[in-house]
Amino acid sequence: MSRFLAKKYRTHDAYVPGEQPRDKKYIKLNTNEFPYPPAPDVIAAVNAEAVSDLRLYSDPTAKALKDALAGYYGVSAENVFVSNGSDESLNFAFACFFEDGVAFADLTYGFYSVFAELYGIDARIIPLDKDFSIIPEDYIGLDRGAVIANPNAPTGKALPLSDIERIVASNPDRVIVVDEAYVDFGGESAIPLTEKYDNLLVCATYSKSRGMAGARLGFAIGNAELIADLELMKYSTNPYNLDSLALRMGAAALTESSKAYYEEKVGEVIRVREETAKALAALGATVLPSKANFLFVKLPNISGGDACKRLRECGILVRHFSKERISDYLRISIGTAEEMDTLVKEVEKIIEV
Ligand SMILES: *Cc1c(COP(=O)(O)O)cnc(C)c1O
Secondary structure (H helix, E strand, C coil): CCCCCCHHHCCCCCCCCCCCCCCCCCEEECCCCCCCCCCHHHHHHCCHHHHHHHHCCCCCCCHHHHHHHHHHHCCCHHHEEEEEHHHHHHHHHHHHHCCCCEEEECCCCCHHHHHHHHCCCCEEEECCCCCCCCCHHHHCCCCCEEEEECCCCCCCCCCCHHHHHHHHHHCCCCCEEEECCCHHHCCCCCHHHHHCCCCEEEEEECCCCCCCHHHCEEEEEECHHHHHHHHHHHHHHCCCCCCHHHHHHHHHCCCHHHHHHHHHHHHHHHHHHHHHHHHHHHCCCEECCCCCCEEEEECCCCCHHHHHHHHHHCCEEEEECCCHHHCCEEEEECCCHHHHHHHHHHHHHHCCC
16 A cells, blocks of 8 residues: 555455466356356457457447347336446446445345445445345335345345345335346346336346356446436446447347357256256255355365365365355356366365265
8 A cells, every 4th residue: 555545545445356367277166257158149249340440439328239238128228327347337336326325235245345335335234044045124114225136146045026126115215226147047137127116226247147257248227317327427437438349249149149049058057056056965065045157055074265275276266255154155156067077076075074
């Protein structure tokens, strides 16, 4: 830290992303990336002409991408915001909507508390139930906004849409942000509710189910006035927040052919998830039911920290959180069937007594 850093940031703790090591090739199950490349249309969208066009600024209105997302999700373009990863949508939502405070779960996406602290927002941390479920009643009639990851991370558990609707309807004067980073792996999207409720903002991403984490593409869908507020933040910080290649790839990922490709690959991830869950449970592990592209798992006979270390030594990266309540758990992303076979075999070795 320099002696010049503004005082308000001197005690600020930044978000710590899962590692992206370059030293050797790992089976990488630590940051919930998709095990398959983007759809062929996405790859074809990056051609010599597209690269040549980098000479020009990208379209600040992102019109083509917004139109494509609006068509895909059955909303209007004015209901769509596009961002540099969904982290940027979340960032702007925290800046815009949580002046009176925000509520979120004790175990959820780690960035929420970072944004709250960055903007000096009072955060009410609501503990998950003993079985790691969100208790919907805790979010009824709040004195502040809320952000709910659905499915939640790192648990993988999902709330039914009826609970989300009850929460949104009970807080008509507060913004409820639903973070649907993992919705394509088995959750129910709240996007259709954005037509009915002007206080609901749904954030989503290309990082998890479209194999494009490196493209940094996210979006938010909600009432046109909420979207205009996010645009205000964007035009006040970074009007060209998406580069022109990302804009092209984003639209190409929504074609009929891409849709079919992703449906098949997402189906494969879900199938492998269920098989892996069964195999780990057969070894005596506690495995939470998951609607995401990862499993939250407690292994027998070994602590979470030790298991993470031992797996790393065998060339497998998984995520461990040192938070007390979950320090014996691992969050394991779903890779290919082959990668998960290797994982199960190595787990079998490290839990031997
Ligand atoms: C991965 C993730 C994000 C961020 O995704 P990006 O679009 O890559 O910024 C947001 N929310 C949750 C819950 C996530 O797991």
